[in-house]
Amino acid sequence: MRIEIDDLSRPQVHALLQEHLTNMYELSPPEHVFALDVNKLKAPEITFWSVWEEGNLIGCGALKELSVSQGEIKSMRTPAASRNRGAGRAVLEHIIAVAKQRGYTRLNLETGTxxxxxxAHNLYRSKGFTLSGPFGSYRPDPHSVFMELRLGGSEG
Structure with missing residues (x-):
């Protein structure tokens, strides 16, 4: 399994992100979907990784910098055909490690109910994430679960 920073140019990545968006709109009302499309994932404050195994894309995830001390996990996805092979856990562990390297004291995420x-909730809990309230520009939402992981250091 290989995790690499991705420039979001490959068709396989586009297809996986489209699968992700389509599924989010199937599971939540449109006004409560906060998943990002390819263009929004190219923002300078976002680092996007893809996960590959034997030339096949088996997952992705992104880290958005919210401040010098906080980040947000975005676009965690494994293709339906590649689930339960460890790609989600691997990219989550990679994102947590990068967040620590950057000196973040907190890592946040928003997911569905x-x-x-x-x-996904079980995966996040297994890595130490706990329920939290809205963060950044999010507001209380009955279709959202907010979680955080405290990484140590002083809050900022």
Missing amino acids: HAAFEP
Whole structure:
């Protein structure tokens, strides 16, 4: 399994992100979907990684810098055909390690409440994430679960 910074130019990555967006709109009302499209993921404050195995794209994830001390996980996805192979856990661990290297004291995420999100909730909890309130520009939302991981250091 190889995790690499991705420039979002490959068709396989576009297809996976489209699968992600389509699924998010299937599971949540449109006004409650906060997943980013390819163009928004190219923002300078976002680092995007793809996960490859034997030439196949098996996952992705991104880290958005919210401030010098906080980041947000975005676009965590494994293709339906590649689930349960460890790509999600691997990219999550990679993102956590990068957040620590950057000196972040907190890592945040927003995900859905539909039962289909429960495997993601379990993965995040297994890495130490706990429920939190909205962060950044998010507002309380019955279709959102907000989680955080405290990374140490002083809050800023």
